[in-house]
Amino acid sequence: MTLFSFPARCLGLLVSLCCAAAFSSAAWAQFRVEVTGVGMTxxxxxxxxxxxxxxxxxxxxxxxxxxxxxxxxxxxxxxxxxxxxxxxxxxxxxxxxxxxxxxxxxxxxxxxxxxxxxxxxxxxxxxxxxxxxxxxxxxxxxxxxxxxxxxxxxxxxxxGTPGVFTSRIAYVTKSSGRYSLWVADSDGEGARSAITSPEPIISPSWSPSGAQLAYVSFENRKPVVYIHELASGQRRELANFKGSNSAPAWAPDGRSIVATLSRDGGSQLWRVGLSGGEPQRLTTGSINTEPAFSPDGQTLFFVSDRGGNPQIYKMPAQGGPAERVTFSGTYNISPAVSPDGRWLAYVSRMGPGFKLHLMDLVSGQVSALTDTAFDERPSFAPNSRMLVYATQQGGEALMTTTLDGRVKARLAGQGGDLREPHWGPVRP
CATH class of the missing domain: 3.40.50.10070 (TolB, N-terminal domain)
Known part of the structure; x- marks a missing residue:
């Protein structure tokens, strides 16, 4: 049973589609940077x-x-x-x-x-x-x-603005029947496998410190949220409740994660503390998933079908009344908030395709950033100046784009498939 009838590329959102998603056999451990487009200045x-x-x-x-x-x-x-x-x-x-x-x-x-x-x-x-x-x-x-x-x-x-080149990205591939969670430099080079599994791995999410990754693994024949320590390679279960446990998003203080749990029936947002304790339920009714924090930790953006179709909403991070954010288009998913709090990136269905869009959260103005048809899971650079996302462009591709959509870089390899990139913080 799916949450919404979303495209198969939206692995982080659809638990059931994650199990059936088809990856090609080649993993992209190394990339080649190809820059296209011209900036205004x-x-x-x-x-x-x-x-x-x-x-x-x-x-x-x-x-x-x-x-x-x-x-x-x-x-x-x-x-x-x-x-x-x-x-x-x-x-x-x-x-x-x-x-x-x-x-x-x-x-x-x-x-x-x-x-x-x-x-x-x-x-x-x-x-x-x-x-x-x-x-x-x-x-x-x-x-x-x-x-x-x-x-x-x-x-x-x-x-006069901090650079982001010492940051890292995480993404998922499948090769020879095994799924791998990769960590690479911001330019895609130097990729190392953090973990591999014969079962799907989805939804990698960087901790604010960059020392940990949260992700979802199906190795127990159900989706479970894990916390992975990059330095030691140690990991532990964080959310393994009845039903599905998916879509983890770190709170900016690094002390809790909001995830989509179906422990009480239906898919709802719950706050789970890293130190243990009973999770706190944040939403009720409808289907609510794909949480994303504002940089100050006071607001949660998320996807809900409470209006009939998947749209992006926001509410207080401790729960409360929700306010609809997206109105252009009838199908909007995968919210990501820029670290400076100004921008909301998301994927919107345009005809038969899914394109990356950007909203100015002050003015509400929306612009399409891509001309591809199967964009997936945008994530902002730490300085809010660029986005990384996955798409199909002459094959599977990991891309970066400037916020005006004018300059894109394809981080391309020997061929293969990759999913769900997430941009981590700058390393000290």
């Missing part, structure tokens, strides 16, 4: 190859350039034959002829103990002045993380 940035990176396991400059490109806010420029590092004295007239407004150059040096010293300098190419210096010392295994740290640093220097 882009800052021309020149990122030169780092001195010594040819002998390093990671190409720092390429990672930084790809990170900046995905945001839609920067226009990477070709470097030609330029050879610079953080100690160079740039030829400003030559750089201005390339229309560069910012310049990043640096070096990667292997130390005697096997670690790598990463150094970089950022210049204002218009004024011909140094802006700031960066330095990081890491082991070989953390060179990619260092490149993401550098990307965050450059992004904040140039925009």
């Amino acid at each position: 882009q800052l021309p940035v020149l990122v030169t190859p780092f001195k010594g990176e040819a002998q390093a396991p990671q190409k720092i400059a390429s990672i930084v350039q790809a990170n900046l490109s995905r945001t839609g806010q920067f226009k990477p420029l070709p470097t030609g034959n330029l050879s610079l590092d953080e100690m160079s004295r740039p030829d400003w007239s030559a750089l201005r002829s390339l229309s560069a407004e910012a310049l990043l150059a640096g070096s990667v040096t292997r130390l005697a103990d096997g670690r790598f010293d990463v150094r970089a300098r950022l210049w204002d190419a218009v004024k011909g002045q140094e802006k700031a210096d960066f330095r990081d010392t890491v082991g070989a295994a953390d060179l990619r993380l260092s490149a993401h740290r550098l990307s965050d640093w450059v992004y904040q220097q140039l925009t």
Whole structure:
């Protein structure tokens, strides 16, 4: 028995469809970034190859350039034959002829103990002045993380807003009859399997600290919510009540989860404390599912059919009267609230397809962000500037998009199927 007659791609919402969902046999453990589209205003940035990176396991400059490109806010420029590092004295007239407004150059040096010293300098190419210096010392295994740290640093220097490149994403695949929960860098690279199972795994959800993942597993022949500690690999059951237990969403304080439980009949929202105790029922009547917290933890957005068709509603996080939020379209699911509280992303049925939409929660204005037909489970970047979602575009794909929908990046691999991405917090 399904909650609603939703599409098979909406695995996190439909428990019964989760059991029957068909995944292809290839898991996407690694991705390739393909950026398309042009932002309205882009800052021309020149990122030169780092001195010594040819002998390093990671190409720092390429990672930084790809990170900046995905945001839609920067226009990477070709470097030609330029050879610079953080100690160079740039030829400003030559750089201005390339229309560069910012310049990043640096070096990667292997130390005697096997670690790598990463150094970089950022210049204002218009004024011909140094802006700031960066330095990081890491082991070989953390060179990619260092490149993401550098990307965050450059992004904040140039925009005044924190970057998100050191964050991670979680998603689910199936390969050779086994389901896997993956954790990858924000660009999709460096994916590692957190857990595998012969039974479906759905609805991964990051804890506010980024140290844990909640997810739903069917290994006990029914949906059960688990908490997984990423550092140790240890996990425990959080919600294994009578009936189904699904769609976990972390409270911003990290001390409880709201999930969809059918323990008393029907699908309702319940708050479950991580330290135990009796769950608190938050909704009654109709079907209520897919909870999503506002960043202050005071409001819950969720999907309900109380009006006849699936729509998104909101109510106080402790329960109470619900207010309808979505009115355009007759079928709206998968709410996600931006960390700054301004935006609501969701999936809306448009004819036979399902497209990603964005609502300004202040004005109520709604815009469609995609031209694909089977979008699934949007999730915001920690700085609220981008979204990740799954879709079908020449095959299964994990995508990021800017909030205006103009710049999209396909994180593509060797082929295969993936589902239900969720964007985690920035790592310290």
